[in-house]
Amino acid sequence: MTKRLAFISTWMLAAVVALPVVAQPESMFMDNSDGADWPSYGRTYAEDHYTPLEQINKANVADLGLAWSLDLDVGNTNTSPLAVDGVLYLAAGYSIVHAIDGKTGELLWKYDPKAIAVAGKTLRAGWGIRGLAYWEGKVFVGTQDGRLIALDAKNGELIWSQQTTDIAGVFISGPPRVFNDKVIIGNGGADFVAMRGYVTAYNTDTGAKEWRFYIVPGKPGEKDGEVSDSAMEWAEDTWSGEWWKYGGGGAAWNAMTYDPEFNRVYIGTGNSGPYNEDIRNPDGGDNLFIASVLALDADTGEYAWHYQNTPNDIWDYNSAQDMTLATINIDGKPRKVMFHAPKNGFFYVIDRENGKLISAEKLGTVNWAESIDLETGRPVETPFARYGTEPVLIWPSFQGTHFWPPQSYSPKTGLVYVPIIDMPVPFARLDDPKDYDPILFTPDFVGLKSGDGDVPADAGVSYLKAWDPLTQKAKWQVKTPGISNSGTMATGGGLVFQGLADGYLHAYDADSGADLWSYYAKVAVTGPPVSYSADGVQYVTVATGPLNGAPGAFGSISAQFGWDSRIHPRRLLTFKLGAKGEVPATPEPIVSKALFGEEMNLDMKLAAAGVKQWARCQLCHGPGVVAGGNAPDLRASAIPLTFAGFEQVVRQGVLEQKGMPKFAELTDQELEQIRHYIRAKARGLQF
Ligand code: HEC
The missing domain is CATH 2.140.10.10 (Quinoprotein alcohol dehydrogenase-like superfamily)
Structure with missing residues (x-):
């Protein structure tokens, strides 16, 4: 044998x-289930993100096409659906649950727990x-x-x-x-x-x-x-x-x-x-x-x-x-x-x-x-x-070699398919722990030194690695773009699916890593792919949208792909063999252009004090005010040009229902520090 x-x-x-x-x-949750359903996050209890289905396989994957797509009115698509008896259940954005006919993409029902209305400060995460x-x-x-x-x-x-x-x-x-x-x-x-x-x-x-x-x-x-x-x-x-x-x-x-x-x-x-x-x-x-x-x-x-x-x-x-x-x-x-x-x-x-x-x-x-x-x-x-208190470059970064996007395991190949990131980050402690006085609800809580900086597009690289757990070595690997690619799915048809930050969904040969099929989704493929079958037809489905979650908090390493949180759509795309559907018309990727804003007098003292205050905004609007996809790039926004407009958005929370938290506790001076900092970054200044 x-x-x-x-x-x-x-x-x-x-x-x-x-x-x-x-x-x-x-x-239905056991490993020997037939794969018609995908009833839990990793499909079965084993969390192997593996489907035994093999209708779509190495020999015919070239013929995989779009069966249907569904536009989603949500903010975040780092998510994957479940499939039970041909119905997809998808939670996206702030936990808006959708039930969707797996064959047609028809929305059956939707439930919005109205999390934004009650999240308060928790929304800032x-x-x-x-x-x-x-x-x-x-x-x-x-x-x-x-x-x-x-x-x-x-x-x-x-x-x-x-x-x-x-x-x-x-x-x-x-x-x-x-x-x-x-x-x-x-x-x-x-x-x-x-x-x-x-x-x-x-x-x-x-x-x-x-x-x-x-x-x-x-x-x-x-x-x-x-x-x-x-x-x-x-x-x-x-x-x-x-x-x-x-x-x-x-x-x-x-x-x-x-x-x-x-x-x-x-x-x-x-x-x-x-x-x-x-x-x-x-x-x-x-x-x-x-x-x-x-x-x-x-x-x-x-x-x-x-x-x-x-x-x-x-x-x-x-x-x-x-x-x-x-x-x-x-x-x-x-x-x-x-x-x-x-x-x-x-x-x-x-x-x-x-x-x-x-x-x-x-x-x-x-x-x-x-x-x-x-x-x-x-x-x-x-x-x-x-x-210690001087920065040391440590590999991997706080993003980890393997972040949340799930690995998959094929019992047929014996390999584990892991999306990995190769990126260092400088770590430094506060000079004196007694200086610890964090701004709560911000990454400032961690108690390390932080500064004013973008994450450059070349700060790290990423790979899909097919890892042999017996030899503890990669059998094959492919380089992937940026650092925020989707989780993987291995299949009984000998394939590994992964969605990428550049907008492509790929199917690789699970044995060799050969790139057998790819599809341009017109926006980043952010959710881990899953597969199910209905009436004897195998489907593969993925969520797409601007980069979001922690990667959306990164600067240019995410922003380089040009997905804008305001402009680009969130969707669920579903594929089957022989289908010829097309993704709806979608704006091309754009790299946001900073406004110089000469009409505003810049106060560099206020701006310098804004470096620390920016911790409140960085998770969504990006380090150094370079937005990675979670929220608009504020260097390009006219709103910070006037105190009145800025105050309405930030302190009064007029955009709260759109996911922009309200910062009611900020003083005029703190608002001004942040506003001047944003404007300084829009003019390309460093601190
Ligand atoms: C949890 C994520 C999050 C945090 C934290 C956050 N924002 Fe936002 N912000 C958003 C989102 C999402 C939008 C876009 C809302 C929309 O689509 O209208 C936004 C929009 C804005 C806008 C409007 C931009 C425009 O051109 O319309 C301003 C100004 C703004 N934010 C400032 C700030 C400031 C200042 C901070 C920190 C004090 C901050 N934000 C923190 C998510 C966030």
Whole structure:
């Protein structure tokens, strides 16, 4: 038997053996389901973003064409739909849920949770939603303001809604996951506010809370009355100083994986908050359970095991990247493993029975650590990794080697297809931790030095890598544009789909990386592709739109593609073999042109004070006022030319319903500092 066949049979055996264990999970979520549906974010519990469908395959993919497109009236399209019985469920923008006929693209219903109206300061975190969940006729979605909502899949009517957060600035951008009549959700915000990460499981029928697990300890001696209390007792010993005043971090903002073989749920936990250890953790300690994989009992939430990727993280190396489950032969024995490529640049193979590390190697350029010690499971840090008050160029950047766009795994090729970024960033601590006085709800919270700067178009490069988890080497790779390309989908037809920042959707040969098909979507392809079948026809669908989310916060490295948040549309595009549809007429990419604005007298003292104030605006309007796609480029806007117009937008919030938050607390002077800073950047000045 060839190695490839051995792979398939082990995988199928694992899936079959898995069925009778512990709970009775719904068969549509199991790895041996037929692929007609795509019922959860990663399709099955394994989170492998793999469809067994093979109608579209290497031999005929050249004949793939547009079946239909649907224009979306939303702001953010870093999202992918679910498909159940031929109906697509898509959450986009600020969690606006759409049900769409998968064959025709007809909108069946739409539900708007009106998140902007209630988000308040939490709106400042930007983002928008990346996905949703389905379970027994219900659709589940989280919102920017922290609600978890259950809708009737038939008609979009509200079944229940739970407020899962109670701190301004804590938001939900990730998809919930479901298992055993429970729906679990985490949240984000550790880069903006003092928060402790946690996950909560709710009853899918009633919305009643079943359990909550805090990821980092609170104030010593104070119990939460949650299942995490006993683990927090010993986790506390890994912290120093008065971390609880600053939150600690560990926000579970993205990846969670349910494992039916062990009836556990794995949480990919977030980075430290704030990043500066002088503030958060002055006498050292690993800071459990930040930047870790945390395994919990799915029924009770009880601690099972953890593996910490980045002890005492100071680089924003969260572990919130997908954890893909597989059973593979290692040294002739089938092992139940997970593949995990967190932000810190290593690709980990972990034994999911006990959390033991099997192997870890660098997936891209990494200089904060030499290697991962396989005995202890700990990184061997380089001498300069714990940068001081002078900037040190560290690889990877806080964007990570692998950010949230999901990897996929094909049991046929045995390869993991990872979208990766190769980019460094200079890190520097504050000169004195006592100077820490952050502007809340901004990246200033992290406690590092920041300045006035664009991210140049050549600051980093990206690749799609086909990673062999057995050899821990790339079998093939292709260079991709910019740093914000979509997640990947592997298929039974031997293909890997990925959407790119330049507006192209590609299908590559899963074995060789040969580029077999591409399609110009007329705007960036931002969502991870998914596939489903209806009436025997296989479809591939992707969300498109201007670059958004964190990449939209970058400057020229994202802006170079010319997608403007105001001008370019958001769409869902769906493909099938033999179709000949066309994407509706769309404005060409444009690079925004700064207004010189000679009519305004520039005050350079005000402008210089605006450098720090700009932290409030940077996430959406870009570093150095170069917008990457989340929001308009303010160098080109006439509004900052007058105080009155600027004040109406920024302090009175006249554009709030369009996603421009209201900054009611800003004084006239602060507004003037920001306004003059914007105008100075429009004239090309540096600080
Ligand atoms: C969460 C994202 C976000 C943040 C943070 C944000 N903005 Fe905006 N802003 C937007 C969006 C989105 C729009 C476009 C709204 C629309 O389509 O009308 C916008 C529009 C504007 C406009 C109008 C531009 C024009 O030509 O119409 C101004 C001025 C502006 N923002 C200033 C600011 C300032 C100043 C800050 C910081 C104090 C800031 N914004 C922070 C998202 C944001």
